[in-house]
Amino acid sequence: MSNYIHVPPGSPEVPKLDITVSEREGPGCRQGALQLLRRLRPHWRPEEVTLQLFTDGITNKLIGCYVGDITDDVVLVRIYGNKTELLVDRDEEVKSFRVLQAHGCAPQLYCTFNNGLCYEFMQGEALDPEHVCNPDIFRLIARQLAKIHTIHAHNGWIPKSNLWLKMGKYFSLIPTEFADEEVNKRFLSDVPSPQVLQEEMAWMKERLSNLGSPVVLCHNDLLCKNIIYNKKRGDVQFIDYEYSGYNYLAYDIGNHFNEFAGKN
Known part of the structure; x- marks a missing residue:
């Protein structure tokens, strides 16, 4: 029995670069991103590179890098949030990314760096709750999810769910009290x-x-x-594999069905 992700033999290696990109917007962030691009896109001239903040969330910051106004080739730089390693196993995330990429279910992973990773931008639009209720779109989602669910464990190993292990880990992180008296009162x-x-x-x-x-x-x-719909190609792709892993099939379906409630 195993709940570990195994990367298929022959999968391309992902370079790990000894570069740290600042979480804060400004010269430090740009400098770190340009260091990465010197390795990934050596033909790009630094002064022509545009950095666009896509998301600035709790668990990560996502920056799109491209030259001039050309967005056909966009390198995404994802910077991990502070202390998010308490919630997310970053090594397992990279393994999941590589497994999904090997089966045509993820974009190309270019590299990892000290506090993040770089990967290919997927053309399309992120969905809203009203989109997932569209029969034409939810059929595409069902097919893509089924494709992921049929990826077999390495060497025929029988996986076990990591749900209870992760819930226990998250439970251990619950605070017992807050310094702010009003917040602590509401918490209790x-x-x-x-x-x-x-x-x-x-x-x-x-x-x-x-x-x-x-x-x-x-x-x-x-x-x-986390669902990118490409209307021109008529397909959907899933992004963000921070929580990917072996789990009950019904959980994945039920978790997605929550989106049908219309809460974003």
Whole structure:
């Protein structure tokens, strides 16, 4: 039994560059990105490179790099958020990325660096809740998800779900109190106690583990914004593999169905 991701033999190696890119916007961020581009796009002239902030989230900052007004070749630089390694196993994320790439389910991963990774930009638009309810689009999503779910574990190994392991890890990170008195008061009154949460998790594990849902390679975070729709090609691709791993097939489907509620 295993819940580890194994990269297929023969997959291209991904260089790891000893470069750190500043999280803060400004000269430091640009300088770090240009250092990466000297390795990835040596023919680009630094003064012609445009950096565009795509997202600035809790777990990462995403910057698109391209020359002039030409966006056919965009290098994405994703900078990990501070202390996000407590939530995300970055080594497993890269392995998931490489496995999905090997099966035509992810863009090209160009490199990793000290606090992030660089990869190919996928042309298209990120979906909104109203899009996923469109039959033409949700059929494309179903096909792409099925393609990922049929990726077999390495050497015929039988995987086990990492759901309970990750939930336990996240549970260990829950704070017990807050310095701000008002925030702490709300926390104690609105959030169930650790004992109640532990009991609820044990109840879920006992019942859900016995439903017989197959354990497959899952995306595990199929939010609307993680689905890129290319109308011209008539296909969808999934991005952001921070939480990818072996899990119950039904979880991946149910998690995505939450998007049909219309909450973004």
